[in-house]
Amino acid sequence: MSTPGRDHDGSAPVAVVSGAAAGIGLACVRELRSQGWLVAGCDLRVGDAADLDAVVDVADPVAVARFVDRVTRELGPPTGVVSAAGYVEEIPLDAISPAAFRRMLGVHLGGLHHLTRATLPAMVARGGGAIVAVASELAIAGGEDAAHYVTAKGALLGLTRSLAAESASAGVLVNVVAPGPTDTAMLAAGTVWRDPxxxxxxxxxxxxxxxxxxxxxxxxxxxxxxxxxxxxxPNAGTVI
Amino acid sequence: MKLSANHAVLVGLPTDVDRATAQVLRAHGTRVTSSRSHADAPLRPAPDLFVIGSTEARPAAAFLDTDPQTWWADVEGRLSALFARVRAAGRDLVAGGGGRIVLVLDARGLAGAAGATADATVGAAAIALTKSLARELGPAHVAVNAAAVSGPPEAGFAEPTPHEIAETIAFLADPRLPSLTGQTLPCTGGTIRTRA
Incomplete structure (x- = not known):
């Protein structure tokens, strides 16, 4: 099997990372750059760690497509995608508004879907590439007071597995990373996650x-x- | 933080996976002792990684046609060997202050397979052992994970090479991933997409 990130002509492979301005997305930008990738980052606020940083709402398919076009022009066609943009809200089920549900689904599932639609055809045409969706251990085991978050993260697993089956013969690899509670600003001080x-x-x-x-x-x-x-x-043993 | 283990011990792996894993780990600067090449070599420095196999190729055998004593002896023998290897590794790692164990187990333990009830039983037991040991040894700074290999071939999916399996083992062995424990990663080229 080919190595997805490496371009045939030996030039640096290009990756797109959403949620690139902070937390897990930012860590991905830094790690991928250290491993030789050219990285394009997008977020709701502009980052400064990638080779190209842009402000993009990943729930907006037109904005995502425009961003990927720009990345392709300025850095080259992406052969790697990390869909890390996301947020969490702790709300009991009966208090989740339809708008809150739609937004949650739009950012997490929409983000992966739109990024994949914008990048997968070129990967298939080139015969290789890889996509990683950042989900959550809650997508595997569920959790309290975040049914819309858990639903959206769980949806990533289904989309990923189907994309993997559909893209295997084209040499495109599609996987999920499901972090456990991670030491980023998303885990607010004073929440149970930081309780000794x-x-x-x-x-x-x-x-x-x-x-x-x-x-x-x-x-x-x-x-x-x-x-x-x-x-x-990698979940610290929360879900085994 | 160090990028790779100091000293890895490989036990009971299929020959091609043993060779590829030793090659990948050595390329990362890890000293490798393989039970296949130097069984009696002194283990210095103290090992901080054990890669333990539990897969053994068996001809397909329909369950209802299998002799019960043969089936039982096979399963018991393979699980007893796994138990002994894993217990020895766990004791060494706990005594040494921590490290990692990677089991290489039969992916049919996740999904089952006709004609392979013994292999699937041993594989599933190895998954359960991985999970429980991860919980039990976590506080002693020992991470326990598994690579599930030998999935069913399927049109459209490329079977992973020994080198690709070795790369997955090296990932599960990475000391920079203390939070990765208790996980079984199917390394079957995508034919198995369930989660153990």
Whole structure:
């Protein structure tokens, strides 16, 4: 099987990372650049760590397509995608408004869908590439007060597995990274996730570091293990 | 943070996976001792990675046609060997202050396969062992994960090479991933997409 990121002519491969301005997305930008990728980052606020940074709402398919066109022109056609843009809200089920549900689905599932639609045809035409969706351990095991978040993250698993089956013969690898509670600004101070009593219940005793998610995403993008259709979950032992 | 283990011990792997894993780990700067090449070599420095196989090729055998004593002896023998290897590795790692175990198990333990009830039973037991050991040894800084290999061939999917399996093993062995534990990663080229 070919190595998805590497261009045939030996030039640096190009990756797109959404949610690139902070947290897991930012860690992915840094790790991929350190491994020789040219990285285009997008986020709702402009980042400064990628080779090309742009403001894009990934829930907007037109904006995503325009962004990928720009990346292709300025850096080259992307052969790697990390769909990391996302957010979490803790709301009980009966208080989740239809608008909140739609937005949650639009950013997480829409983000992966729109990025894939914008990049997959060129990967198939070139005979290789890799896509990584950042989900959550909650997509595997569920959780309280975040049914819209869990639904949206769970949807990524179904889309990823089907894309993997559909794209395998074209040499495109599609996988999920499902982090456990990760030490980023998204885990607010004062929440249960940062409570020492909670951390003591984890087999590893500590939060996941964003660099671990970035290493995992970078391994999946490299294609070295030829993995596809998988959910890889560095989760500190929250879901075993 | 170090990029790779100091000293890896490979036990009971298929010959081609053993060779490829040793090659990949050595390229990362890891000293490798393989039970296939130097069984009695002194283990210095103390190993911080054990890669333990539990797969053994068996001819297909329909369950209802299998002799019960043969089936039982096969499963018990393979699980006893796995138990002994994993217990020895766990004791060494806990005594040494931590490290990682990677089991290489039969992917039919996830999805089952006609004519392979013994292989699937051993594979599934190895998955359960991976999960429980991850919980039990986590506080001692030992991460336990598994690569599930030998999935069913399927049109449109490329079977992974020994080198690709070795790369997956090296990923599961990466000391920079303390949060990755208790996970079984199917390395079958995408033919198995369920999660154990």
């Amino acid at each position: 009593a909670y951390l003591a219940t984890l087999p590893t005793g500590a939060l996941v570091r964003p660099e671990e998610i970035a290493l995992t995403a970078a391994f999946l993008l490299s294609g070295r293990g030829a993995l596809t259709g998988q959910v890889v979950s």
